[in-house]
Amino acid sequence: MSEVIHAGHHDHHDHGPAKGLLRWLYTTNHKDIGTLYLWFSFAMFLIGGLMALVIRTELFQPGLQFVQPEFFNQMTTNHGLIMVFGAIMPAFVGLANWLIPMQVGAPDMALPRMNNLSFWILPFAFGIMISTLFMEGGGPNFGWTFYAPLSTTYAPDSVTFFIFAVHLMGASSIMGSINIIATILNMRAPGMTLMKMPMFVWTWLITAYLLIAVMPVLAGAVTMMLFDIHFGTSFFNAAGGGDPVMFQHIFWFFGHPEVYIMILPAFGIISHIIPAFARKQLFGYTSMVYAVASIAFLSFIVWAHHMFTVGMPLAGQLFFMYSTMLIAIPTGVKVFNWIATMWRGSMTFETPMLFAIAFVVLFTMGGFSGLMLAITPADYQYHDTYFVVAHFHYVLVPGALFSIIAAVYFWLPKWTGKMYDEALGKLHFWLSFIGVNVTFFPQHFSGLAGMPRRIPDYALQFADFNMLSSIGAFIFGFSQLFFLFVVIKAIRSGKPATARGWEGARGLEWTLPSPAPYHSFTHPPEVKAEEVHG
Amino acid sequence: MANSTEVDKDIYYVPEQGWYPVFLAFGLMLLVTGMADSLNTIRGQGVADWTQSLLGFVIVSFVLYAWFTKVISENEAGLNNASVHKSYVWGMGWFIFSEVMFFAAFFGALFYVRVLVVPWLGGEGEKGIIGDYLWPTFQATWPVVQNPDPALFTDPIKSMAAPTELGGLAGYLPFYNTVILLTSSVTVHMAHDGIKEQNRKKLISWLAVTVLLGIVFLILQVEEYIEAYELYGLTLDSGIYGSTFFILTGFHGFHVTLGTFMLLMQLVRAVKGHFSKNDCFGFEASSWYWHFVDVVWVGLFIFVYVV
Numbered sequence: 001m002s003e004v005i006h007a008g009h010h011d012h013h014d015h016g017p018a019k020g021l022l023r024w025l026y027t028t029n030h031k032d033i034g035t036l037y038l039w040f041s042f043a044m045f046l047i048g049g050l051m052a053l054v055i056r057t058e059l060f061q062p063g064l065q066f067v068q069p070e071f072f073n074q075m076t077t078n079h080g081l082i083m084v085f086g087a088i089m090p091a092f093v094g095l096a097n098w099l100i101p102m103q104v105g106a107p108d109m110a111l112p113r114m115n116n117l118s119f120w121i122l123p124f125a126f127g128i129m130i131s132t133l134f135m136e137g138g139g140p141n142f143g144w145t146f147y148a149p150l151s152t153t154y155a156p157d158s159v160t161f162f163i164f165a166v167h168l169m170g171a172s173s174i175m176g177s178i179n180i181i182a183t184i185l186n187m188r189a190p191g192m193t194l195m196k197m198p199m200f201v202w203t204w205l206i207t208a209y210l211l212i213a214v215m216p217v218l219a220g221a222v223t224m225m226l227f228d229i230h231f232g233t234s235f236f237n238a239a240g241g242g243d244p245v246m247f248q249h250i251f252w253f254f255g256h257p258e259v260y261i262m263i264l265p266a267f268g269i270i271s272h273i274i275p276a277f278a279r280k281q282l283f284g285y286t287s288m289v290y291a292v293a294s295i296a297f298l299s300f301i302v303w304a305h306h307m308f309t310v311g312m313p314l315a316g317q318l319f320f321m322y323s324t325m326l327i328a329i330p331t332g333v334k335v336f337n338w339i340a341t342m343w344r345g346s347m348t349f350e351t352p353m354l355f356a357i358a359f360v361v362l363f364t365m366g367g368f369s370g371l372m373l374a375i376t377p378a379d380y381q382y383h384d385t386y387f388v389v390a391h392f393h394y395v396l397v398p399g400a401l402f403s404i405i406a407a408v409y410f411w412l413p414k415w416t417g418k419m420y421d422e423a424l425g426k427l428h429f430w431l432s433f434i435g436v437n438v439t440f441f442p443q444h445f446s447g448l449a450g451m452p453r454r455i456p457d458y459a460l461q462f463a464d465f466n467m468l469s470s471i472g473a474f475i476f477g478f479s480q481l482f483f484l485f486v487v488i489k490a491i492r493s494g495k496p497a498t499a500r501g502w503e504g505a506r507g508l509e510w511t512l513p514s515p516a517p518y519h520s521f522t523h524p525p526e527v528k529a530e531e532v533h534g
Numbered sequence: 535m536a537n538s539t540e541v542d543k544d545i546y547y548v549p550e551q552g553w554y555p556v557f558l559a560f561g562l563m564l565l566v567t568g569m570a571d572s573l574n575t576i577r578g579q580g581v582a583d584w585t586q587s588l589l590g591f592v593i594v595s596f597v598l599y600a601w602f603t604k605v606i607s608e609n610e611a612g613l614n615n616a617s618v619h620k621s622y623v624w625g626m627g628w629f630i631f632s633e634v635m636f637f638a639a640f641f642g643a644l645f646y647v648r649v650l651v652v653p654w655l656g657g658e659g660e661k662g663i664i665g666d667y668l669w670p671t672f673q674a675t676w677p678v679v680q681n682p683d684p685a686l687f688t689d690p691i692k693s694m695a696a697p698t699e700l701g702g703l704a705g706y707l708p709f710y711n712t713v714i715l716l717t718s719s720v721t722v723h724m725a726h727d728g729i730k731e732q733n734r735k736k737l738i739s740w741l742a743v744t745v746l747l748g749i750v751f752l753i754l755q756v757e758e759y760i761e762a763y764e765l766y767g768l769t770l771d772s773g774i775y776g777s778t779f780f781i782l783t784g785f786h787g788f789h790v791t792l793g794t795f796m797l798l799m800q801l802v803r804a805v806k807g808h809f810s811k812n813d814c815f816g817f818e819a820s821s822w823y824w825h826f827v828d829v830v831w832v833g834l835f836i837f838v839y840v841v
Contacts, residue, residue, distance in 0.1 A: 018551055026551035107541040108548045110621035113601070117555035124563035157574045164566035171562075174632050182624040186617065187546070216632045220639025227781060230573045232687075232771025235643060235781075238668070240687035241678045241774030243651040250639060311661065519541045519548065 017518060025120070028112035029518060030097045031415075036119050037094025038408075042484070044086030044126060049477050051079035056439075056473040058456050059466045072456035073141035074133060080144025084262065085169050086126050088396065091404045092265040093118070093176050096204050098415060100180060102509035102516060103198045105189025105525045110182035118176040125168035132158035132165075143454060145255065148236035148247040152228045159229065163222045170215040177208035177215075184208075189508070191527040195289070198507050198533050199282065202289050203268030206296045210257045210264075213300075218254040221247065245310055252303035260299045263363075263395060264292055266403030267334060270356050272507070273410050274338050275533070277353035278345025279504040282533055284337040291330035291337075298327050308379045317376045324374040328367065335364055350502075351425030355406035358398055358433050366394030369444065384454075387447025393440045397476075398433075405432070405483065412487070413501040417515035418494030424486045431479035438472025506531050547613045554601040561597060565590030602799075606816065610808070619815060626819040630826050633789070637830055640785065644778045644837065648676050652774070655682055681773035690768040693775055694758075696840045707758045708839045711751050712831065715790075718747035719828045722797070722821045729814050734804065741801045741817075744824070748794035755787050782838055786830055793827045796820040 017023055017032065027033060054075045058066045067075070097115065101108055109115045132139035137156035140146065151159055184205045188197070197205075225247075227233040234240025236247045267288075275282045282288065304312060304320040312320075338360050347353070369391040373379050382388060413419055442465040447453075451462045458466065497514045508531055512520065541548045568586030575582045608614060614622075655665035656674025665672065669682040677693035696706060703709045721744045728737030762768040762779075770780050800817045803809065809817055 023551070025556045026553055028549050028551050107546050111625055112548055113552060113555055114625075116552075117558055120556045120559040121562065124559050128563065128567060157577075160570040160574050161567065164570050168562060168566065174629075178625050178628045178632075181628055182621045185624055186620045212628055212632045213635050216634075216636035217639040217642075220636055220643075224640075224643065224781065226573075227770065227777070230577055232769075233777035233781065234681075234687055234771075234774050235777055237686075238651075238655060238665075239683035240681050240771075240777070241652055241655060242647065242777065243654075246643060246646050246651065249646060250642065253639075253642070313659075313661065522541050523545060 026116070028108075028116055030101050030109045030112070030115065030520070031516070031518065033109075033115050033119050034094045034097030034099075035415075037090045037097060037122075040119070040122060041087050041089075041091035041094060044082050044090070045480070047130070048079050048082035048087055049480065051075045051082070053473060053477050055079065056470040059458070060470040061467065062458055062460055062463050064457055067456065069456045070138060070141060073143075073454070074139045076454050077140045077143055077146075078129070078133065081129065081140070082126070083396075084144065084258070085166075086122075086129075088262045088400050088404070089173065090122060092204075092207070092262070092400075093173075093180075095200075095265065095269070095404070095407050095411075096176075096180055099411065099509060100183055100201055100204060101187070102414075102512060102520045103201050103507055104184060104187060104192060105508050105521045105527065106183060106187035107519045107521055109179050110186055111179045114175050115179050118172045118179065121168050121172040121175075125165045125172065128161050128165040128168070132161050135161070145248075145251060146225075147251070148225060148228070148244045151247075152225050152236055155229070160226070163226050166222045167219055170219045173211050173215045177211040180204055180208040181212070189521070189524040189527050192532075195286065196527065196532045198268075199271035199285070199288060200265065200268035203264040203266075203271075203292055206292050207261050207264045210261050210296055210299065214254040214257040214261075217250060218258075221250045221254065224250075245307070248307045248310060249304065252306045253300075255306065256303040257296075257299040259392075259395075260295060262400045264295070266359070266363075266400050267292060269403045269407045269410075270338060270359050271533075272505075273352045273356040273406055274341050274360075276410070276502050276504040276506070277350060277356075278342045278347050280341055280345045282337070283340035283343075284333070285533055287333055288337055291333040294330040295327060298323060298330070302327065305374055305379075308376050309383045321374055321376045325371065328371055331367055335360060335367075350409075350422060351420070351429055352406045352410035354426065354429045354433075355402045355409065358429070359402045359406065362394055362398035362402070362436070366391055366396075366399055369394065382447065384452055385447035386443040386451045386453055389453045390440050390443035390447055393443070397440065398436050402432070402436075408487065410502070410505075411509075412490060413497030414509055414512070414514050414516055416491050416494070417497055417513075418490050419497045420486055420490035420494055424482075424489070428479060428483050428486055431482065432476060435472050435476030435479055439469050439476055440472070442466075442468045442472075507533065543613055544615060545617070547608070547615065547618050549608070552604070554597050554604070558594060558597040558601070561590050561593030563590070565594060606803070606808070609813070609815075619813075622815050622819070626822060630822060633826065634830075637782075637785070637833075640778070640782050641833065641837065644782065647774055647778060652676060652678060676775075678773055678775045687771060687773040688767070688769075690766055690772040690776060692766040692768065694762060694766070694768065694779060694839060707754055707761070708835060711754050711758075712835045714747050714751045714754070715828045715831045718744050718751070719825055721747065722824050726814075726817070726821060729809050729817060730811055732811055734807075737809070738801065738804050741797060741804055745794055745797050745801055748790060748797065748824075751790055752787065752794065755783070755790075779838060782834055786827070786834055789827050789830070793820070793824045796823060 017029065018026070024032065024036060054067060055072065058072055097109065135158040137158060139156070139158050140162045142150035142155060184197070184201055224233070224235040228235055228237065234242040236242050236244045238244070271282055271288060302320060302324045304316060305324045308317055308320070369387065373382055373388065373391060409420060409425055446462045446465040449461065451458055499513050500510050501514060508525055508527070509516065511525065511531060565587055568584065568590055572582035572584055572587060653659070653674045654661045655669065655672055656662065657666040658674060672682045673680065677695055679693055680689050681687040694708070696708070697703060721740050725737050725740035725744060728734065728740060768776050768779070770776055797820050800820050803816060
């Protein structure tokens with residue numbers, strides 16, 4: 001039979017990257033695909049950021065002066081969708097592509113062709129989504145949560161394109177996640193047991209599981225929307241026996257795990273950077289793993305805390321309030337462990353470490369405002385105000401986004417073989433740190449004072465806070481262009497990096513030369529005790 | 535540098551670059567934008583032009599054909615070692631899990647509607663006030679054959695619910711479909727035994743029977759849909775019962791179609807002489823998918839038809 005025929009070395013030899021532009025279209029290499037993901041997500045980050053600046057420009061002063069309310073709604077909607085699905089998620093997948101094969105000692109991802117497909121679906125999906133802004137009737141204007149009936153009965157025609165774009169993104173995420181799980185479960189170097197895996201690998205294993213569990217539910221939700229719009233069904237229409245609130249339940253059953261999808265890999269990154277610059281082992285590795293697993297489990301039973309004011313039975317409100325508060329426990333474990341890792345460490349404060357420490361502090365603040373929102377009776381006051389906006393931006397911007405930036409600074413030497421300019425990196429950090437706080441901190445106050453979210457105009461008493469917020473947004477936005485400059489400068493003219501990269505860095509990826517070879521480990525490496533995190 | 539970057543194929547087969555994925559993504563884009571455009575045209579009372587969708591579909595089909603052919607020929611050439619095989623197994627397993635969650639969304643909608651929404655609309659409990667106010671005459675029953683607002687959503691004449699006494703099952707299509715699918719799970723297992731026993735005749739004949747059962751199932755389902763539309767007035771737009779009924783059975787039927795097609799491809803391969811005792815992933819993956827489709831049907835039969 002055929003299986004006795006051995007792989008012939010007579011056919012093609014795969015020597016490093018192919019030449020020309022087609023390399024990027026046809027590649028099956030995890031590093032190429034990781035690079036594509038990262039650049040794509042940065043492009044989306046700039047587009048989504050531009051939309052944020054349109055929003056902040058309109059809100060600079062009370063009154064309508066810059067855009068029409070209809071367009072403002074399209075901006076808030078697309079800003080959210082692009083940042084969530086186009087910037088944060090693909091950036092983490094890009095990091096996963098670059099790092100996981102190197103960290104588990106594999107030559108590549110488990111399913112390299114499908115890896116390419118997962119990426120190349122995205123530019124098409126976002127091409128469709130952004131094109132809706134130019135369609136008759138305008139783009140999606142119903143908020144990134146696309147609640148029915150705003151997104152069904154009262155939606156612009158472009159919603160059909162939006163639905164299919166979401167389907168494509170979902171397919172991309174599911175395939176990407178299957179690939180990541182197969183890589184982690186199947187391609188670890190001999191001796192790397194599950195409890196010896198680097199934290200980034202652990203967090204991505206669990207994130208990928210969450211993605212496979214909830215992206216199909218999102219697909220189901222948009223499918224029901226499609227049927228309600230085009231085929232006369234009544235899933236989200238009470239006149240036919242359905243319920244618009246059911247849309248919210250299904251959406252948030254996807255949506256809450258989704259927000260952890262955007263933060264768990266960040267936890268992994270921070271768990272690499274803090275030990276490296278504290279020059280200590282990660283404190284409480286095992287508890288870190290269990291904490292991530294617990295957060296993932298809890299993410300499935302807290303969804304309705306997004307909809308306390310919708311009119312749920314009391315028992316439901318109580319259940320979702322308590323289950324939500326439980327999340328503070330594993331999250332607290334993680335924050336405690338990061339601080340304990342720094343405790344009495346030989347700390348230095350290079351740029352990745354600065355971003356990591358800012359992550360711990362500011363993400364924790366976002367967590368605390370989350371706890372406030374979890375209290376049902378208090379949420380009646382905060383719901384749909386700028387307090388919510390401040391809360392989730394604190395966990396997503398100095399949370400998820402800072403971790404991605406930290407990861408880029410931390411692993412850039414490994415990817416490119418070049419060091420970035422430390423002074424410029426620190427300047428980028430301080431600009432971002434100040435910008436993010438000036439933008440979002442005042443929003444806590446305007447929210448608590450009652451300013452609703454998703455509106456283009458507001459009452460006069462919110463003017464000062466909003467002006468401050470807008471100034472911060474422009475500082476933050478433009479400092480990310482500076483980030484682009486720092487990275488390009490490093491790639492073009494940075495000092496050569498050592499293989500170890502950082503004095504305190506450990507893990508298999510740092511045993512490879514810098515830049516890492518095209519196929520990471522052509523032969524499984526030995527997993528030495530000093531490279532193990534656990 | 536050159537030789538050190540090469541992955542030994544005995545360790546893991548990393549395919550060289552290829553054109554399939556990016557063309558597949560392009561085809562998918564054409565397909566869905568064409569569909570969206572046509573749907574919007576139909577909604578605006580226009581005449582839809584399906585050319586673009588069709589072109590997208592042709593591209594997708596062609597790329598998938600080329601891609602699978604390539605993978606199969608690589609496997610026949612012995613490039614896929616045990617480790618690659620394991621990746622395929624994990625991949626298919628998690629793909630099926632994602633499909634389970636897709637159906638979970640629709641089952642979740644069904645349960646939420648039956649257990650909470652319809653009783654509330656009928657005026658039950660604290661949340662019944664609004665239902666009572668909006669549609670005071672609406673009675674909460676399942677199946678919902680009288681909608682809250684029949685002017686917007688025409689009531690069906692009859693639901694597809696199973697007959698209450700056992701004797702009624704004799705003329706009840708879904709019952710036959712249950713028997714057919716359950717049988718087909720057994721026959722596909724027999725075909726698998728054929729591979730394990732290296733008995734190609736057994737493999738081919740049982741696999742052919744399975745494909746045939748899949749086709750019969752689909753024919754009966756079409757018959758059932760025609761009955762629903764023409765005799766019972768049960769349509770997609772006849773309220774929440776029709777909505778849940780058609781989305782659940784419809785997507786299941788779509789998956790049966792896919793599964794039948796997958797098994798048919800395996801049948802072609804079996805006739806060509808593919809598959810051996812230790813190397814039959816294509817067959818096994820298709821049969822897992824088939825069992826999954828079967829399990830979903832059992833859930834459907836219980837919760838959509840019987841209970």
